[in-house]
Amino acid sequence: MEKSLIRPSFVTQFSCIGSDCEDSCCYGWNIIIDKQSYKKTLAHKELKSLAQTALKKVKKSEQQWAQMVLDSKGACGFLDDKQLCQIHAKAGEDLLSHTCKTYPRMSHMKDGDRYESLSLSCPEAARTILLKPDAFQFERMTVNHHRTFKATPIWAKKAHDYTIQLLLKPEQPIEHGLTAVGILMKTTERVANGELESSAIDDMFQQLLSLSNNGQLKQHFEGFNKDTEIHKMHAFTSMQLWLNTNKAGRGRSRFEQINQAICAMGDGDNKISMGRINQAWRDVALPALAEHQTLFSRYLFYYCYHMNFPQVDALTPSQAFRVMLLDFFMLRCYLAVIAAQKQGLSEHDIILCFQVYHTNRQHKANYSQYAVELLDKGQFEDLASILTLLA
Template identity: 45%
Template sequence: MASNIIRPGYVGKFSCIGPDCEDSCCIDWSVHVDKQSYLKIMAHPQLKSLAEDSMQPINVKDEDWAIIRFSEQGRCPFLQQDKLCKIHAVAGEEALSETCRSYPRIFRVRGDDGFESLSLSCPEAARLILFGEDAFIFERNETEKPIQPRSVPLWAEKAYDYSIDLLLDEHSDWQQTLLAIGLLVNCADKVTKQQALPELLDDTYTQLSHMAAEGELRQAFQSLPYLPEHQLHIFLSVHSMCCDEHPRRYRPRFGELNDAILAMSDGKEALNMEKINSAWNDIAVPALRANEDLFSRYLLYYIYHLQFPMTADNSPLSAFNFLVLDCFMLRSYLAVMAARHNGLSERDIVLCFQVYHVVRQHKPNFHKSVRSIMEQSALTGVEAVVSLLKVSGS
């Protein structure tokens, strides 16, 4: 069977902007070098001396043959004063490590097809995903390159397709849609536990579509409890973990977000979730009227990028919990930035999404830490998780 490569518009339009990047991936980043690239760099007469001083062999496997030791200032030793890569400049792209050559590009396999995407941890990628014209126009092209198929269970295919369909339904906003997706994923979870057949997802999707059209989803979301103290605990716990894990926590870009959070504190440096939620309602929402589809775009990216709700352990509810948690954290970040600047510029929005995803998409401890935080907070059940998104009056 012929394989296809699926490519969204934001991938086709991406090009590294190099020295113009506001958060270079050549600073405060962990770079692993594969064996083939290591040997090429070490053999190059213009790179050998610098490579001997800055590349440390670890010989774990061919994909992780060496690591690059960054300077005390957090800069890659191959990063020149013009913010361009010396390896690329003198030896060409083919000499770059696979990490440097591919980032922020991501390639995943689903069934017989390959799916291309970008990491939101790159500012330019975030800008294209969140604001780019035709970002979600998808191309499907046959490929002769061999692709190792990855089998996808029927429940995952149905949950993926129906989640996108619910997201594109114009009868609900993005928060109400998340509640619908949660109810759908709850059915998928029953299928994985052999408590129901995959056909239950068909019936559930039909019911949820009807609920959206009749306004019942809106009513269901409005009936969820509003628990600002609970929200504050989650926000502080996850943000504190991000502060500990973020490789650029001492850089100005992360500092902007942290300063905005601190500015929301009172004299005792105690945050008030009511103030954050009020900033969302009163400042952020009006500022986002020109970009009302911001979270819908993010959710479409999210579902596609992660092949939601597939996880390594086939736990669709776990995937859903992370989806809601991510939206909650991003909404809170946007709220504090809006309060700080009395509005939201495109730069502010990109900063919030990109800075968060440096940890979200690249730190292995993120999943373990967040899962522990959510378990300790008794966040169990779709309604309890979605209640994170409630604000006063919604």
């Protein structure tokens, strides 16, 4: 069966920088080893002795046969004194486990086609996706496989394509694009529930383009009630507290930089307000991001592609949109507090915020469910309320 492999140029541009990485994936992670890699490593004459102490059998499955033993600093036992992998150096890439060989490369299947991507939990991947030129050129290659697949509903295909077009509409503020996507998801959800025909998504998309062109979308966004600072602060602190709970071993020192910057936003009574964070966003972060004007449009394009929005986990289209808004909101808060602390934002600071957030997000297995519950409790239950996170 002929199918396609879709590969964005950020995947081909990516190259591991090894020991120069700010947050090496060889530290702080429970690296799982498949059975075949485990046996080959133990059989290798130059690695056998080291493997006996650097690997521990767990035998949960063929794919989770063993795991790396980390030293007191959280480092993989196969690293040499230059922080380079001895398996790679002595036996080549072929002997690496599947995890080590592929990370941060990822992929998902849709209608039998394979879509390749990278995880933002890797600093160099984040830099490539968010900052490098021409990162979003796509190539499509024909491949053959006989795997079965479940067809994507027409409502999901339309919603996915129209979301990207709305977010990337030239000279439109990203907040207005997100407002349009939120409105589109309300219609999409009704189609998914069988209340409307799929053509309703096409009609709404055209209406939203017209609203954007005549300025009514801007008025729609600016008309939302902005007096929600208490609720927004509750959403931010609740999510940050949860991310701090049982956080990933990898990158803890980098995550603490975010926590310290948040604490530094406190007033004389050590109280942190959304007003202070918003002011830091307007006065420091936004001017510092002037030379990276495509940062959030790149991020949201990646988000839709990587997450296969709006078919995210088991969420409804409206729930998927609300989670997207929460992610967007948290990243803006991170950038704001770091900008306030540093009195500006370097490229290093930008990558820190995105990579740290997505590292912790990735390691929360029930992230989407918790995010929806948090938003419900915080009275961000409908479109009008969730859009106030953009204010």
